[in-house]
Every structure is written in C-alpha cells, then in structure tokens.
Amino acid sequence: MPENQIAVEMRGIVKRFPGVLANDHVDFDLRQGEVHALLGENGAGKSTLMNVLAGLYKPEEGSIFVQGKRVNLNSPRDAIAQGLGMVHQHFMLVPSQTVTENILLGLDQPRFLLDLPEYDKRVLALQDQYGLKVDPKVKIWQLSVGEQQRVEILKMLYRGARVLIMDEPTAVLTPQEVRELFATLRSMTERGHSIIFISHKLDEVLEIANRVTVLQHGRVTAAGLDAQGVTKSELARLMVGREVVFSVEKKPVAPGPVALSIEGLSAENDRGLPALRGLSLQVHAGEIVGMAGVAGNGQTELAQVITGLRRCASGQVKIGDQEISNCPPRQAIDRGVSHIPEDRAGVGSSPSLSVADNLIMKSYRHAPVSSGWVLNRPVIRQNAEKLKQSYEIAAPSIDTEARLLSGGNLQKMILAREMSTTPKIMIAMQPTRGLDVGAIEAVHRLLLQEREQGAAVLLISEELDEIMSLADRIVVIYEGQIMGEMSAQEANLEKIGLMMAGSRIVQ
C-alpha cells in the first residue's frame, strides 16, 4: 500500500442553504488508509461537506477528485459507485427485516428469487474479513444500537465502499461499543480503507484519528493537522474560535434540606425484567449528585419513576415531605421537577410543532402562558423569542418546526424549557450527549447556575469527566442498585470504574 496516496480530494466546495453559507470554499483531502477526523461545532458545516461527498447535496462551486480523477456525484448511487459510502447518524434500516435483507436492500442482485441462506454466507464472509460480528439472520429491531451501526457499515462494505464517511458514529454508542467501533475502524484502515470521522468529541478524535481538519462557520480553520502533534485545548480553540475552559468554576454552595428522597425503589423495565432493585438516594437543595454507570443499569427507569412516567413496584419517591411515587407525571411537574430526557426527539420534543409550542410543553397549564382555557399567544411568543435569544437556539424563527433543528439546538430548546422555570429538582439525563464543546460548556454553566439557585440536581451521565467536574457527590449505579457514594474530592476514575463494573466499595 503506497503511503500518503490521496484517496479523495475536495477543492473549493461552496454550498449555500437559504440564508446560510454552509460551506465556504472548503478544501479537504483524505489519504489512503488513514482516519481523518472532521471536527467542528454544531452547524459548522461538517455534515454538509460530507453530504456533498456522499452525493446527497450538489455544491454550487468546487470539484471532487477520487483517486486523482474528477468525478460528478449526483446521487448516493454515483458516490457508492466511486467507492464512497456514508454511515449516517440516524440509521437507515428496516426494523422488521433481517440483517442480510437490509444489506441487500436496493441492490440489483439478487434480481428476482432471494436465496437468503446463500447471501447470509456472503455476509458472514464479509464480517470475517473485518471482524464485524452480527448474526445475519436476526431482525434489526432485535439488535442493540451498536450492532445496528455494524450493519450500516457492512452495508457500505458490501457495496464496495473504499472510503467510509462516519457521521458522529459515537454519539449513540456506549463506551464499550465505542471501543469495539474503534477496533473495527483500525482493522479497516489496515486493509487500505480510508475513513472520514465526523465528530466533536475531542478525546475520541485524538484517540482514533491520524489527521484532523477543523471547520468553523463553514470555513476550514485547520487543514490536515497531525493528530499526534496537537492538544485538546488547541483543537477546541480552533473549533470554537476562543479559549474553552475545560474545568468549570464551581462556587461553594451550602447544601440545603433534602429535596428529593428515594427509598428502597424497585421497578421493572419495558421487558418486565427488574431494572431497579431497592435503590435509595437523597439529593439536597443546592447540590448536584452525579450518577455514573454503564448505560442500561436502571438509569432510564429511575428518571422515569421519579417523573411519574413509569410505575414502581415498591419503595417511595418523596419531594420534600410529599410522596409522589406512582402519581401521574403532572404531579411531578407541578411540584417543580424538571426533566431533561435522554431521548430528545422521541420524548423531549414534538417534531411537527413549532419551537414556540415546544417551549410551553411544561408551562401551558399555568398563568401567564394560559389564562383559564385560553392560551395567551403574545406571552408565548415573547417568551419564545426571549428563550431563543438567551439560550442561543439557532432556528430561523420561533415558528420553525422542531424536527428541522439540529441535535444540539434541539437540546438547547429542551434545556431552555426545563431550566427557565427555576425548578426545585432537576433530573438531567445525558444532558450533553452529542453536543459540541461550546454547547457542553453552556450546559455545564447552566446546571451550576441551577445549583446556585438552590435546585437539587440529579445528573445522570456516562461522561465521567462531566460528573467529576460538576457533582458535589457521586453515586454509581449498577444493576439497579447504588454501589457506593463518595464526595467529589475523594472520587477518582479507578474507584468509580470498579463500582461501575459491579464491585461494592465499603467505606
């Protein structure tokens, strides 16, 4: 394999959207066999540039060369014919069909009769080459998110992709799945594939990438930097255009009385299996309790039980002195419980309603948003304009439908709604997942601000750095139980890691 051979070159790409210059004369090159990270904040133009390369968008200006030959990409079909395959952030799979069926979908072969066992074998052969293990006979809905992503990658490899574009592939994965993905990516580059890795997680970029290109507001601020010779803070500055403070400043706040108290809580998950097993926890006013743990150990169910979205089998949840276990969700809302759900699009927002309507989801029942039966439109609009500005929600207007917002802006909208009501208790579930550095900083600042205003914050996150820098106390959840508790001062990664793996630490 000749080193440094250019696989893909993009020159002077210009792409406009109504009112936005998404790509402003962007140059990009990808070497054979490398992982090239494309870094940038939400809306910096990373996805646009890659959609151009995947044949989804046609640029107004600029040219694309594949293996030194100029190409015209008018559709994803053209792109895949040139060996360019994209794995999108949101998977494009048919849940009710098997892995093999999904891989074959849209191809000319087989033409009429579908000899699935034969194609299962071919898929297996392809898996063996790259170490991407998924049972080809299994239906998509039975797979975990990480496995579904593998199917997407297999789909592209089966179509002969030599260049794989991965749009924020780690945003939906657990830390273990990320490790597996990185192993796969490495084995692919060893076989001469080249990978474009879109991300805004700096640690991951530094871990996997050979080179880094940074975009900011549609322009390249750094092209093809060697990942070895660059630091996290340099990259962050290139991305955001200013210094980013990684350690947030935390003012001392004396914790108040117990605001949220959970006693011996047990609940089942959607499949009827025990998810919480006698969990107890207290959160004081003016305190952030960080809950660490591997995803799927009961965090989702805990947040749902507290907010009334799930019934508990036994135990109790008290807000102040008031018991609210198994009360309808409205009870929790009316008692000042804010909830940032992990599923922003599926639970936290309503896709076809406007930003303004989404912002009143929790407050529409009370004055001044409504008086009696009637919604107070001027107040709703003023409120929306104010929140849009102060939380920097980048949307064309407050009448824009929520489904048109990018992931980061959707999250800002939810944060604006949940935080602007000065909650007594804040249940924040993965509040920074998929956000860029600038937005993460803002979320952290806002959570600390809630704490200073006397809110009891339960921060459930898989980002240990986030928990260690924000929380006053840290608890670790494992299989529906609290493994142990420690103050932020005495916490270290090793200790938390052990508890996340299920060992109890006796103090």
Next chain:
Amino acid sequence: MSTSTTTPSQPEQQRLRDLPRLPFRIVVEPRMNVPRWLAPATSIGAVILALVIGGVVIQFAGGDPIESYAHIFKAAFGSVGVFSDTLVKATPLILTGLACTLAFRMKLWNIGAEGQFFMGAWGASAVVLAPLLPATTPRIIMLSAMMLAGFACGALWGSVPGFLKANLNVNEIITSLMMNYIATPWILFWVFGSWSDAGFQMSPMFPKTAWLPRLTDYARQFPNLQLSGLTLHLGLAFGLVAAVVVWFILNRSRWGFEIRLTGDNPRAARYAGINIVRNTVLVMMLSGGLAGLAGMSEIAGVVHRLQGSISPGYGFTGIIIAWMAKLNAFGVILVAILFGGLLLAGREIQPSGVPRMLQGIILFTVIASDVVLRYRIRIVRR
C-alpha cells in the same frame, strides 16, 4: 480479497456511467420556513391542476372541457338559487369535515362519522317521534332539544371507540368503522317498525315546529329580498359556528394544545403531563357530537323525517374534506362548499361520471401538493 462477494455492483457501476445525463436536475430540499401564503396558494394551485387534468379527460371523452366546466360552475354557483342549494349540500359536509378534523389532529382515525351522523339523526328524531316533546312545543325549545339529542347521540356513538382505544388500546379505525354498520340497521329498525308512517319505510313528516328555519320561510316577511324557494336553512350557521369553535379549540386553547401535542408525539405528551386517556374519550365524543349535529341538521333542515337514505355518505366524504382542508377548520368550510357544488352539479351533468372523477382528481392533487409545502423544489442546470 475476493472481489466477487464484496463488489456485486461492478456491472451496475458501468451501467450508471453509460447512462445519458439530462442537462438539468431537480433539487429537493426540506423547507425551513413555510410562508403563510404558501398553504392556501398550493391548495388553489392543486385544484386548478385537477381541473386541467380533468379537462384533458373530458376532451378525450369527446366533450368540451371549457363548456363542461362552465356548466358545472353555473349549476353550482351560477345564481342565488343554485348557490343556496350548494350551501345546503355543503352544510352536513362542513360538520362531518370538522368532526374528522378534530379527531385527526390527535391522530385518532375516526372513520365512524357516518354512523355518528345517523345516530345524531336518530336522536333528534326521537325527540319528535318518541315523542319526548309534544308537537305543539315552541319551535325554539323543540329545535334546541333536537340539537342536544342529536349531539348527545353522536357523542355517545363516538365515545365507544374512544373508550375502547383509551383503555384497552383497541384500534379505533376498526371499531369506529364497524359502529357505522350498527347505526344504519338501527335506523331501519325504527323506520320499519314503531316509527313507520303507515307501513312505509320512513317516519311521518315532522311537525313544522321541528323544522329548522329556511330562507324561503321568510319570503313573505321580506318580499323585496326574493327569498322564495331558497332552501338554505339554519344548519349552515351551525356549521360556521362549529368551525369557529373547532378552530379556536385547536389553535388558541389549552385543550387544543394538548390535542395537537398528543397527535404529533404521544410520548412527549405523556412527558408533558397530559392525560391522554381522558382526552382520547373527550375528542372522540366531540367529534361524534359534531357528526351527530350534522345528522340533526340534515333531517330538521332538509328531509324533515327519518328514513334510511338520509346520507349519500356525508360521514365518509367528511374524511376526504378534512384531509383536503389540511385539517384546518376554516379550510373545511371552503372545501365543503366546493364539494357541495360538485355534488349538486353532478346531477346536472351526469349522475355519476365527471363530477365524481373531478372529486377524485382534486383529492389526489391536493394531497400530493403537500410535497410543495414541505420541500423546496428547484430545477437547476448541471
């Protein structure tokens, strides 16, 4: 690497390269912002397009499209007299269209407006025929009682699928549809039986106190307005008021916000603390009540007796009208008048053919025109 298994698209790549290319291509992008005027403009454009397509068909069938359309227009909107008839036809359609609009906004697929229409007619008739009130009752009390009974019976009929959906998650499409086939024989049972007029399959004519006032009733009072023969009745006012009410509920009320949010994302609605079970029953009741009111208005305003053939499918047409109006309450009025006109003109031109075809094409183009609302479509040169 075995190329045979991993690159099955090799011949296809060649074929793609050999394909001739057009000098332009169509770019489809999601719209970030929909200007206010665009929704009505596309609907009007779609109707015009439908008329053009229909015109081509008429031309091929040996007719003169311009002349046919002129005739349809004259037969439906050409004079005060026929316009009054058009509005009479539009009245039940407005109410059933609103009934569907309300339910559809919550993604409750009420296919049972037809049955609710019949039950509304039955309830209103019961006031006169049972009789719950004597024929000498003052008109205003009689009519109010009929409205109430019609609305209540429709609401009751709608509440059954609503209750089953809310509490047992039974598919409301099936149940509301099936309830239609219970309502029709129920009516027949009464008009063949105890309410039969001397053995005929219809009830006796209602007393005048049970008739909704018509314009022609006031011909003698206002001789210079030429109201004589105009059959337009008070039911139209029910429709117009109901449209304002439905619009207000959906767009300006708290409850309407709950309906819209639940329709768009039920999980978010639960998260926002909305009582979906209660709202499902209530919305189905109000939807059924509106359809029931249509039934009452039709027998008290037009037929003046209960019989089996009071509806040429008003309840089902309501579904089409709601969709064509893009679930907008005021849009329902306009679409219902258009359809009322087509129903009326249909008899003038052909018992079935052309007007029905036009209905079909209009439905098709209007629903297809949604693409223009959601996406920007541009033609650019390569």
